[in-house]
Amino acid sequence: MSKPTRSVLVDIELRLKNAGVPSPRVDAELLVAFSLGIERNRTGLVREIDDDQYREIEKLVEKRVRRIPLQHILGEQGFRRLVLEVGPGVFIPRPETELLVESTVRYLKDKKQDRNIVIDLCAGSGAIALALATEVGNSDVYAVEKSLEAFSYLTKNVAANQDLMKTVNSKFIALNASILEPITEFEKLNGIVDALVSNPPYIPNKMIPREPEVKNHEPEMALFGGKDGLDFVRVVIKLAQDLLKPGGFIAIEHADVQGSTVEETGVPYLLLESKSFTKVEDRRDLNGLARYTVGIKI
Numbered sequence: 001m002s003k004p005t006r007s008v009l010v011d012i013e014l015r016l017k018n019a020g021v022p023s024p025r026v027d028a029e030l031l032v033a034f035s036l037g038i039e040r041n042r043t044g045l046v047r048e049i050d051d052d053q054y055r056e057i058e059k060l061v062e063k064r065v066r067r068i069p070l071q072h073i074l075g076e077q078g079f080r081r082l083v084l085e086v087g088p089g090v091f092i093p094r095p096e097t098e099l100l101v102e103s104t105v106r107y108l109k110d111k112k113q114d115r116n117i118v119i120d121l122c123a124g125s126g127a128i129a130l131a132l133a134t135e136v137g138n139s140d141v142y143a144v145e146k147s148l149e150a151f152s153y154l155t156k157n158v159a160a161n162q163d164l165m166k167t168v169n170s171k172f173i174a175l176n177a178s179i180l181e182p183i184t185e186f187e188k189l190n191g192i193v194d195a196l197v198s199n200p201p202y203i204p205n206k207m208i209p210r211e212p213e214v215k216n217h218e219p220e221m222a223l224f225g226g227k228d229g230l231d232f233v234r235v236v237i238k239l240a241q242d243l244l245k246p247g248g249f250i251a252i253e254h255a256d257v258q259g260s261t262v263e264e265t266g267v268p269y270l271l272l273e274s275k276s277f278t279k280v281e282d283r284r285d286l287n288g289l290a291r292y293t294v295g296i297k298i
Helices: 005-018 024-036 040-045 051-065 070-074 097-111 127-135 148-160 162-167 184-189 212-217 231-243 267-273
Strands: 076-079 082-085 116-121 139-144 171-175 193-198 244-253 277-284 290-297
Touching: 005 024, 005 040, 005 051, 024 040, 024 051, 024 070, 051 070, 070 076, 076 127, 082 127, 082 148, 097 116, 097 127, 097 193, 097 244, 097 290, 116 127, 116 184, 116 231, 127 139, 127 148, 127 162, 127 171, 127 193, 139 184, 148 162, 148 171, 162 171, 184 231, 193 231, 231 244, 231 267, 244 267, 267 277, 267 290
Parallel strands: 116 139, 116 193, 139 171, 193 244
Antiparallel strands: 076 082, 244 290, 277 290
């Protein structure tokens, strides 16, 4: 027996809300739309849901009630102009990271160079690197990711966007490597890189994430950055000192408590302490929280 779509959506929203899901209405619509094979904005055009469809929807809802990330259920995540494949083993790109990309895009476009060289460290799914490669034409973009699981998603996303990158004359170089070890491909790039960006692990080891989606499902390798959370940030800064050319751009995402210019736990402080960067500025996300730091290589 079929059920009215509206009543199904209301029921799912209530169940998700009771489970503590932050956006129950949106998630309900997305789960129903995904199961029916339609866009979210078309769920209102479907008057009824038959028994077979309802059973499939229920399977998805039960997963979300258990706080399995919506992106793992759907298998994808939107990021700027891209739709990226994601799943267990790779960090899910966040909307706030799009602001870091926007700052980097503006810097590169303002330079109006014939060719750009860009590096993304701890690249995960490839979100930042692919956004830059597709939005800033004539770019050679290097993306470094250590995790084999995450790297598999990165290569899938690169393949899915290969035609778009070809259209804008960009080249993508994916490197399955650790930034804690020498990277052979970087030897030829010392002092000539235009922009180096990173969303590294930055949560202190003893800090447990509050959200079940993060605590139980995000890969620890992508989350934890040592005792103060800044071990990988320090490595990123050291690599930027070697790789960026004078006037080159650095952008590093960080936790909202890591935006200080005067405390050792601040990413701006570390950039200034290196004495290799000028115009160091911490920038906020749409919620007004400190989110990423930028600077210019001296």
